[in-house]
Amino acid sequence: MKRLIFWAVVIVLLAMAPFVLRSYNLYLLNLAAVKIIAAIGLALLTGYTGQLSIGHAGFLAIGAYGTALLAQHFGLPFWVGIPVAGLISGLAGFILLIPALRLTAIYLAIATLAFGTAVAEALPRWAAVTGGYQGMRVPRASFFGVNVQNDVAMYYLALAMTVLLLLVARNIVRSRVGRAFVAIRDKSMAAQACGVSLAKYKALAFFVSALYAGLAGGLYAHVVGYISPAEFGLAKSIDLFIMIALGGMASLPGPVLGALFLTYLPHWLSGFRGLQSIIYGASLIGVVVFMPFGIWGFVRKWTAPDKVQSLPKPLRAAVAFVRGGGGA
Amino acid sequence: MKRFLVLAMAAVCVVGASWGLLAQTPGVTDTTIKLGSFIVQSGGVAFIGVPVMRGAQAWYSYVNDELGGIHGRKIEFLALDDAFNPANTVAVMKRLVEQENIFALVNPLGTIGMAASWTYILEHQLPVVSPHMNWLTLASPTVPHVFAIQPNNESFGRAAAQYAVLELGAQRVAIAVVEDAMGTELLDFALDELKVQGKQPVIVVKYPGTETSFSAYALALRQARAEAVLLFSYVSDAAKLIVECDLLGFKPKFVGINTITLQLYDLAGEAAEGVVFPGFGTDPQDPTSEAAAAMRAVYARYYPGELMNAYAMIAYVGAQMVTKALMDAGPNLTRQALIDALDAFTGWDADGMIPAVTYRPDDHYGIKTLWMNRLVTVNGVRTAEFITEWDWSEHR
Numbered sequence: 001m002k003r004l005i006f007w008a009v010v011i012v013l014l015a016m017a018p019f020v021l022r023s024y025n026l027y028l029l030n031l032a033a034v035k036i037i038a039a040i041g042l043a044l045l046t047g048y049t050g051q052l053s054i055g056h057a058g059f060l061a062i063g064a065y066g067t068a069l070l071a072q073h074f075g076l077p078f079w080v081g082i083p084v085a086g087l088i089s090g091l092a093g094f095i096l097l098i099p100a101l102r103l104t105a106i107y108l109a110i111a112t113l114a115f116g117t118a119v120a121e122a123l124p125r126w127a128a129v130t131g132g133y134q135g136m137r138v139p140r141a142s143f144f145g146v147n148v149q150n151d152v153a154m155y156y157l158a159l160a161m162t163v164l165l166l167l168v169a170r171n172i173v174r175s176r177v178g179r180a181f182v183a184i185r186d187k188s189m190a191a192q193a194c195g196v197s198l199a200k201y202k203a204l205a206f207f208v209s210a211l212y213a214g215l216a217g218g219l220y221a222h223v224v225g226y227i228s229p230a231e232f233g234l235a236k237s238i239d240l241f242i243m244i245a246l247g248g249m250a251s252l253p254g255p256v257l258g259a260l261f262l263t264y265l266p267h268w269l270s271g272f273r274g275l276q277s278i279i280y281g282a283s284l285i286g287v288v289v290f291m292p293f294g295i296w297g298f299v300r301k302w303t304a305p306d307k308v309q310s311l312p313k314p315l316r317a318a319v320a321f322v323r324g325g326g327g328a
Numbered sequence: 329m330k331r332f333l334v335l336a337m338a339a340v341c342v343v344g345a346s347w348g349l350l351a352q353t354p355g356v357t358d359t360t361i362k363l364g365s366f367i368v369q370s371g372g373v374a375f376i377g378v379p380v381m382r383g384a385q386a387w388y389s390y391v392n393d394e395l396g397g398i399h400g401r402k403i404e405f406l407a408l409d410d411a412f413n414p415a416n417t418v419a420v421m422k423r424l425v426e427q428e429n430i431f432a433l434v435n436p437l438g439t440i441g442m443a444a445s446w447t448y449i450l451e452h453q454l455p456v457v458s459p460h461m462n463w464l465t466l467a468s469p470t471v472p473h474v475f476a477i478q479p480n481n482e483s484f485g486r487a488a489a490q491y492a493v494l495e496l497g498a499q500r501v502a503i504a505v506v507e508d509a510m511g512t513e514l515l516d517f518a519l520d521e522l523k524v525q526g527k528q529p530v531i532v533v534k535y536p537g538t539e540t541s542f543s544a545y546a547l548a549l550r551q552a553r554a555e556a557v558l559l560f561s562y563v564s565d566a567a568k569l570i571v572e573c574d575l576l577g578f579k580p581k582f583v584g585i586n587t588i589t590l591q592l593y594d595l596a597g598e599a600a601e602g603v604v605f606p607g608f609g610t611d612p613q614d615p616t617s618e619a620a621a622a623m624r625a626v627y628a629r630y631y632p633g634e635l636m637n638a639y640a641m642i643a644y645v646g647a648q649m650v651t652k653a654l655m656d657a658g659p660n661l662t663r664q665a666l667i668d669a670l671d672a673f674t675g676w677d678a679d680g681m682i683p684a685v686t687y688r689p690d691d692h693y694g695i696k697t698l699w700m701n702r703l704v705t706v707n708g709v710r711t712a713e714f715i716t717e718w719d720w721s722e723h724r
Contacts, residue, residue, distance in 0.1 A: 024422035031415060121536075124507065133509040135414075135443060224415045226444040228509070231414060267419055270408040277370040 014159055018152045026151040030223040032263040033158035034216045039243040039255035040169050041212025046241070047249030048173060049205040050185030051100055052109040054237045055116025059210040061123060061232035062089040063217025065130060068227060071139040078141040078148075078157075082218035089214020093206040100202050116237050123229040135228025138221045154223050161219060165212060169252055172208065181205055182250075246287050248294030257295045261287075353662050355431030361397075361654065361661065362404045363388075364430035366420045366445075367437045369409040376639050377437055380460055381407050383643030384435040386630045391651050398651060399659040406430065410441050417441030421448055432457055432666065434650045435643055439463040439509055449474070455663050457653060457670065458646030460639075462510065462586075467693040473663070475670050475687060477646055477694040479608055481510065484585045485517030485560070486720040487606055487698050492556040492583050493525045494723060495700075495716075496604075502554030502580070504533045504545060504569055506561050514560040514585065524724065530554055539565065546572035549580065559584040559603075566603075567595030574599035589638050593703060593710045601705065604715070606698035610681045611712060612641040619679035645678045649685070652676065683717070696721070 018026060038060055045051050066085030070076040076084065099111035124133045140149035148154075172178050180201045183191035192198055221227050239262060247258025269279050291298040309316075355362035365384070368377035388405040397403060406428055410417040417438070424430045425448075432455035436442060439461045442449075446465070449456060456474040459466055462484065466476040492498045503518060505511040515532065522529060531552035533545045546569060549557055557573075557580045559566045566584060570592075573579070581602065584592075588605035590613075612627075613636070614620045623644055627636040636644075654661065656669035675684040683697040697719045701712040 022422075022426045024419065024426045027419055027422050031419065124512075127512070133507065133512050135440060135509070137443075137447070220415070224418055224444060225447060226414055226418075228414060228440050228443075230440060230509075266409075266411060266416065267423075270410070270416075270420060270423075272409075277374075280370075 011163065015156075018155055023151040026155045027223070028263060028267060030151065030154050030158045030219075032260050033162045034220045034223060035240075035243060035259035035263055036162055036256050037165050037219065038213045038216035038240055039247070039259045040165060040252060041209040041216070042240050043244045043249060043252065043255040044169060044172065044181070044212070045205050045209035047244055047251070047254070048178065048185060049181040049202065051202065051205060052105060053096070053112040053209070054109050054234075054241055055096070055112035055114070055119075056209075056213050056240050057232045057234070057236035058116040058119035059089045059092065059213035060217040060220065060236065060240075061119050061229070062092050062210075063214030064221040064227045064232070065123065065136075065217075066214065067218035067221045068136060068138040069129065071141075072136075077143065078218075078222050079143070082161075082215060082222070085218045086211050086215035089217065090207045090211030092214075093208075093210025094203060096210075097199075097203050097206050100206060101199060113234070113237070116232075116234065120229055120233045123232070130229070133229060135226060135230075138225050138227060140225075141222050149222070149225065154219075158219055158223065161215065165215065166252065166256075169212075173252065177201070177204065185250075242284065244294075246284065246291075246294055248296030251294075251296045253299075254294050254296035257299075261295065353431065354425075354429045356401070356661050359401055360404050361401045362406060362428060362430050363432055363434045363650065364424035364428055365405070365407040365433060365435045365437075366410040366417050366424075366441055367407045367435065368412040369407075371411050373412045373438070377409075377412075379637050379640035380435065380437050380643040382631050382634065383627070383636070383640030384647040386627045386640075387644050387647035387651070389630050390626045398654045399661070401661075403651070403654075405434075407435070410438070412438055412441065414440045414444030418445050418448065421445040425452055425454060431455070431661075432650075432663070434458055435460060435646050437461065442466070453663075455666055457650050457666075458643075460643060460646065462513075464513070470690050470692050472689070473667055475692045475694065477649060477685065478642065479586070479606075479695050479698060480693075481513040482517045483696065483698060483720055484606060485514040486521040487700075487718050488514075488558045488560075488583045488585060489518040489521035489525065489527075490720055490723045491604065491606075491700060491718060492558060492581070493522070493527055496556050496581050496583070498554075498556035498581065499527075500530045500553055500555045501527055501558065502531045502533065502549050502552055502556070503529050503558045504535070504549065504561060505558075506537050506565060507534050508537050511560050518558055518560070521720070535565070537562075540568075542568040542572045543575075545569060546576055546578065549573060550576050550578040554580050556581045556583060559588070561585075562587050563589060563591055564595060567592055567600070570596045570599045570603065590703070590710065590712055600703050603703045605701055605703075605712075606718065607638075607701050607712070608682055608695045608698060609638065609641050609645065612636040612638065612644075617680070619681045622679075623681070641681070645681050648678050649673075649676065 042056050045053055063085045066088050067081040070081040070084060096112055096115055100108055103111055123130050130136060140147060142148060180196045183196050184201055188198060243258035243262050244255045246261060248254025265283060272279060367381045368374055385405055388403045392402045408420045410420045434457045437460045442461055442463060453473050458477045462478055462481045464480040464482050466474055492501050501522060505515045531548060533548055535545055559582050566588060584603060584605035586606055592600040592603060610617050610620050612620050612623055624636050653666055653669045657665040671687050671689050673685055673687040675686055677684045683695050685694050697717050700715045700718050702715050704713045
């Protein structure tokens with residue numbers, strides 16, 4: 001009950017953010033939400049199921065372009081366009097299932113890389129539809145005739161999607177499906193021997209992961225209002241992978257922390273002319289060296305029972321809440 | 329006494345009104361003018377962004393240090409790194425407008441960033457001066473508060489096609505084009521212009537921006553028996569293609585775009601001889617130009633030991649245009665005063681560093697006339713020889 005109240009307070013505080021934050025801060029939070037959703041999807045696939053993917057920007061692109069094109073050509077509102085584009089992306093996830101059933105580790109990573117590259121290359125060549133290299137402007141979002149293409153409305157949409165998808169992910173990892181994912185990651189042959197169908201659960205992992213990335217892409221299209229193929233290249237896939245590696249792969253708070261870190265750090269550093277890349281790189285190296293299990297791993301280590309006992313009582317209570325938030 | 333009171337009240341009203349006027353102008357105080365920009369400083373495009381930032385910063389610093397600012401106000405030039413990522417550009421723009429409260433956007437770099445933040449700029453009616461991009465939308469249709477300076481891709485694409493057909497007399501024109509936003513826009517205009525001139529390209533060779541080997545493309549151009557090749561490429565790619573053609577013994581006439589500079593000689597050697605390219609600025613290293621020498625001296629003061637290249641030059645000139653407009657706008661600076669000052673620009677050429685710029689309320693194109701140059705060796709010195717001025721709209 002106490003925890004429920006705690007999270008209710010957190011949600012209320014987040015819901016009040018538009019009353020105190022400027023459009024710029026809301027926009028950054030919206031971008032962070034996009035990355036959180038995509039990173040959670042990747043964590044389910046890579047962190048929990050052990051299927052390495054470095055082509056996830058392809059799904060992000062399918063979601064973004066799908067949402068924009070559904071709005072442009074079929075007049076679908078954003079609240080229909082985003083889920084439909086997410087589903088299309090999820091179905092495209094099955095494409096990766098074919099190599100995933102035969103390949104593992106680095107070989108699967110190469111196959112996913114090929115998928116991501118193929119999508120990034122196909123988009124500009126389909127110029128008549130996608131606007132080519134110049135990109136395309138995303139039609140303004142409206143809700144029953146009311147224009148909601150603004151940072152406040154997008155913030156509430158992003159917040160709702162993030163909370164909902166976090167809860168869904170939490171339920172997945174705590175269910176039989178989640179345990180099957182972990183079993184496949186830890187020892188696929190043993191999992192099979194225990195009756196876990198590799199094909200079925202890998203297919204599910206790819207579908208869910210691609211669905212999350214597609215939904216994130218759809219949200220991204222409306223948050224930024226403009227999409228171009230250059231945004232969905234290899235660098236974006238690597239970024240997503242870094243997010244979950246930095247935050248902590250096999251956890252749900254990890255991708256959230258990694259996404260927040262990689263959203264805000266470049267903006268904090270944007271005024272450091274010429275030093276941005278150096279500070280950015282050094283920060284990443286620092287995190288990897290001093291937090292080998294990611295930021296969430298670091299937090300968990302320092303909130304271990306023996307360490308927590310020495311904390312003041314209010315902090316101990318706070319740690320108890322946070323630690324209960326998830327983790328494999 | 330009564331008269332004194334009336335006068336005093338009138339004075340208070342005037343001062344109050346003036347203060348109110350100033351207070352309403354974003355980014356302007358009694359002592360400063362805050363100008364904002366997005367210029368990539370990291371990643372693959374930083375080789376353009378760093379000199380652009382330095383060129384602009386050098387001039388603004390010089391104005392502050394030597395000229396005491398503009399009408400007593402020092403310039404605060406806040407250039408943020410958007411990493412050439414449109415989502416970041418939008419964030420940077422919101423920060424500049426909402427948190428930093430800038431007066432105007434000056435010297436921004438990159439078409440996709442501008443395209444992503446275009447709606448936001450229009451909604452906020454933010455003055456944009458000296459944008460460093462070839463994006464046609466900046467000037468067509470005219471936006472009252474946006475002032476392009478560089479020629480756009482329509483100018484470059486059409487001029488290259490016209491020059492190959494009308495000046496070089498080529499009957500068989502080929503096009504080699506990089507597959508990106510710049511290349512596709514140039515290609516569209518060149519194809520249209522060739523059609524206007526009654527020609528079709530004998531071949532269009534498209535290559536990805538990541539390409540490293542150009543032998544196959546050179547072979548395709550030779551097999552098409554092209555007499556002239558329009559090079560819509562970055563300088564390093566252009567050098568590789570020209571060298572490959574040379575190795576095949578295939579020597580068509582090459583007509584490039586503004587990405588071609590004297591650097592092509594360093595990269596392609598003798599094979600670069602005779603390449604024609606349009607420019608819109610004097611080479612900052614030109615030993616015969618006094619304006620270029622003055623520019624180099626200012627640049628060296630703030631960036632000692634750094635070679636000033638063409639990117640730094642156009643940013644420097646762009647910054648000069650900004651400060652001239654601010655000066656012309658007068659001490660009671662408002663955004664409308666800046667726009668009015670720019671709309672009155674007539675034949676401004678930065679002491680001969682660029683072709684003359686004239687703005688009118690319905691014409692914010694900036695530079696329209698291109699300077700066609702040819703790479704030649706004169707007395708053992710490799711140089712870019714000026715051939716002629718070229719305005720595509722006059723060759724229809």
